[in-house]
Amino acid sequence: MTKxxxxxxxxxxxxxxxxxxxxxxxxxLLYDLDVSRAAALAAKENLAWSADLDALFGDAAVDIVDIATPTASHAPLIQRAIAAGKHFFCEKPLCASLDEAWSIKSAAEARGVFGMVGYIYRFAPVFASGFKLTPDAGAPLGQPVTAHFRIGGRGDHEVWKHNRATAGGAANEMLVHMLDLAIWYFGEVRAVQVLANDLLRPVRMIGGKEVKVDAADFVLVRLEMAHCSSVFLQADLVTPAFNQYVEIQYERGSFMGSIQPEVASYVFATDAGGEFPIGRTRLDNGDGNLFTFQMAALLEHVRRGEPPPCNLIDDSVKLMEAMSMLQQQGVGR
Ligand SMILES: NC(=O)c1ccc[n+]([C@@H]2O[C@H](COP(=O)([O-])OP(=O)(O)OC[C@H]3O[C@@H](n4cnc5c(N)ncnc54)[C@H](O)[C@@H]3O)[C@@H](O)[C@H]2O)c1
Structure with missing residues (x-):
């Protein structure tokens, strides 16, 4: 059994x-800087909790450290997990800067541990279907012409998610998910153009209080990527009804996919290609329970002593290279 x-x-x-x-x-085993949160969740979930982080890292029975803390704390906690010889899972993004990503990569390689990052959209069946149209999968409907990756939510959950000093904002919270999908589909990011990096709601109600925030909550960027020169990513924290979709035009067909069951996902082909006949093929959006798929991949591979199939540190280094290009233009800073 894995602990x-x-x-x-x-x-x-x-x-x-x-x-x-x-x-x-x-x-x-649960831990939180705020012990009352650890105790409350432990009681609710009938789990053990600890107030001693040193003991947690020193516990020889712990196989994996799973980090679900604010983004600015990821790198130091990951480094402690690596130093303790633990494999780790970390919520997205891996860290806040490219330098941190490189340090994590070299430390993990030196210690011989795996790291997996929570880019959960890769486990959505609909995006696995969409991958079958990409150049890496043989481009059965021709080359990609243009693509739009969109994600928007309301935010307003915790103040740290809306301030620059705590690595909040639409880029770190939302855009990275779409950037990860875009890199999976179209490879390396070669150039970036920031079309909007705006703070549309500088005052918000969070936890029943009105707070002033300073991280951009609306980001629109255009990417030139290895396999598609016209890729648009839009991410925001101003959409009350969560919305997410990917729309891609190929030479001989369209892909429309969303993680949301209520959004119709399909491939439309003007000529048959791969497994897709002429016309519209509806795609399965899945039941939305992606955390099971994600954690199953993590546990299965750690038990076998092999790195998980995707979302590895190297993938996040590539993503952070693209983020660094965006950060140089003010996005996510
Ligand atoms: N995969 C997804 O779809 C998805 C969705 C939302 C958030 N996230 C990511 O998950 C992470 C956590 O987000 P959340 O919504 O759960 O945040 P949250 O603010 O609700 O919870 C974070 C918890 O971490 C604790 N904490 C803060 N600093 C700590 C530290 N140094 N050591 C231990 N505990 C600490 C806080 O007390 C809090 O209980 C973030 O990186 C966020 O970007 C991912």
Whole structure:
């Protein structure tokens, strides 16, 4: 049985616990800087908790450290996990800067541990279907012409998600998910153009209080990528009804995919290609329970002593290289 130490008992933690349990994890030990949060979640989930981070990292029975804390704390916690010889899972993004990503990569390689990052959209069946149209999968409907990746949510959950000093904002919270999908589909980011990096709602109600925030909550960028020269990513924290989709035009067909069951996902082909006949093929959006798939991939591979199939540190280094290009133009800073 695999023992997991889960650091950070906020919004994501119950989803991790459900996914880990569904994937057959053994013990789960909880920790949070705010001990009351760890104690409350432990009581609710009937799990053990600890107030001693040193003991947690020193626990020889812990196989994986799962980090679900605010982004600015990822790199130091990951470095502690690596130093303790633990494989780690970390919520996206891996870290806040390219320098941190390189340090994590070299430390993990030196210590011989795996790291997986929570780019959960890669586990959505609809995006696995979409991948079958990409150049890496043989481009059955021709080359990509243009692509639009969109994600928007309301934010307003915690103040740290809206301030620059704590690595909040639409880029770190939302855009990175779409950037990861875009890199999976179209390869390296060669050039970036920032079309909007705006703070549309500088005053928000968070936790019943009106707060002033300073991180951009609306980002629109154009990317020139290895396999598509016209890729648009739009991410925001100003959409009350969460919305997410990917729309790609190929020479001989369209892909429309969303993680949301209520959005119709399909491939439309003007000529048959690959497994797609002429006309519209509806795609399965999945049941949305991606945390189980994600955690199952993590546990299965750690048990076998092999790196997980995707979302590795190297993937995040590539993503952080693109983020660094965007950061140089003010996005995510
Ligand atoms: N994969 C996704 O779809 C998705 C969705 C939302 C958030 N996230 C990511 O998950 C991470 C956590 O987000 P959240 O919504 O759960 O945040 P949250 O603010 O709800 O919870 C974070 C928890 O971490 C604790 N914490 C803060 N600093 C800590 C430290 N140094 N050590 C231990 N505990 C600490 C806080 O007390 C809090 O309980 C972020 O990186 C966020 O970007 C991912």
């Amino acid at each position: 997991i130490a889960l650091i950070g008992c906020g919004k994501q933690a119950p989803k991790h616990i459900a996914g880990l349990r569904a994937a057959g994890a053994g013990d789960i």
